[in-house]
Amino acid sequence: MTTIADVAKRAGVSVATVSRTLHHSAKVDPRTRERVLQAASELEYVASPTATSLASGRTRVIAVVAPMMSRWFFASILTAIEQSLREDDYHALLMVLEDQPTEGHSRLAPEMFAKRVDGIVWLNVPLSSQEEDLMRRLALPMVCVGAPIGETPTVMIDDRRAARAGVEHLLALGHRRIAFVGTAVESIAHMSTPAARGDAFREALIEAGLPVREDWVLDTDWTADAAAAMVEPILRGPDRPTAVLAASDEMAIGVVGAARRLGLRIPEDLSLVGIDDHTFAAALGLTTVRQDVPAQGRAATSLLLSAIEQGADHPPATRIELGTELIVRDTSAPPSS
Structure with missing residues (x-):
């Protein structure tokens, strides 16, 4: 050697x-x-x-903390972060905190971070007050993606605006019987995105003078299989929605599967809009509200590395909000007569 x-x-x-x-x-x-x-x-x-x-005095290692890795969003953003770090001769240390935070119990310990990493990218993982106190004491540079933690610099999209864009597209097509798939079940209730998108769905319908049928606002754990199982009962029979807004494209794919099993045509019998612009969305012709997930990862990495290089005397911007865009494809159309 x-x-x-x-x-x-x-x-x-x-x-x-x-x-x-x-x-x-x-x-x-x-x-x-x-x-x-x-x-x-x-x-x-x-x-x-x-x-x-x-x-x-530096490790050139960055901790990336995520709530799960089984979702397309987290896998995609981690890939972008890791690639961006390598370009600057840094490495990623992945930490997955699947358990929900609870008071009096910490999923974190000082030895997980101290003298091991130069900074942290925090991916939509909430903290207990005990964990927040620990992160303050560590005083490591940190950037959040998604839900902010206190005054920590954050890269995000406007989840409410994304959901409203999907609802408003369906309303403009003439739909008045619209269901929503994607409010939080207990396993992901600690994440802010499901609540924000669900609240925006309700607000958009109310502002349009339409009732919100709570039996058409469906809780699911944000997988295709779970969404299919939850939406199938409301798609049976004549009293069904003419359109569905899914809070993620993965759930929209599940809605497609459920509709096909019931013999419903998309978009003739059921219009469908997702959120994300998943890898499979274009191939499936899915109308969706696009967010640039890799761009969020690159922005967070750039923000964090700038903070590390410049030091505490040059605090980074407190918030970077990336835009979203409605992509109209084949799964949305006016309701049939």
Whole structure:
């Protein structure tokens, strides 16, 4: 295995000069730096991350905390974050906190973060007061995606606006019997997105002078299978909605499956709108409200790394809100006569 001494010998400099060069010291002459870097490249030398951390005081590791990884959103945003970190020679340490926060119990411990990571990207995971206190004491740079935590810098979309765009599209087509799939069941009740989108659905109907049929506002755990099981009963028989707004495209895919099993045509018998613009949405011709998930991951990474590089004297922006866009495809049309 190539050592730092081998690099020094090849470049004709001291080991200390190689170390200063690899740690980006300004004290190294540019011509010497070029010679050292060329020697390191030729010998395929990889600096010890432990030694680098000790010398620089940084680990170049970022903790990414998520509530789950089984949803398309979290898998997609983690991919974008990890790719963005690698471009800046950082690495991601994934922590999945599936349990709901409870007072008097902490899912977090100081040793999970202290001296292990330089910062944290927090993906829509709520904290108990005990956990919030711990994060304040750690005083690590942190950026949230989705639900903000106190004054922590946050990258987000307007979930209410996204849901309203879907409802307003269906209303403009002439639908008046609209169901909603995606209010929170207990397993995800701690997340803010289901509540925000459900509230916006109700508000849009009320503002349009339409009643909200609570038996058509369906709780589900945001999977295709769960959505299909929940929506199928209200699609049976003549007293059924003419349109459904699903709070995610994954649930919209479940609605498609349920409708087909019942012999309903989309959009002739049932219009459908999702939210997200999932990987499968275009292939299925799904009308949806698009959010750019990778862009949220890149924005959060950029915000966090800027905070780390600039230090506490240059606090980052407190909020970045990315836009959403209605994408009209094949699953929405005026109600049949």
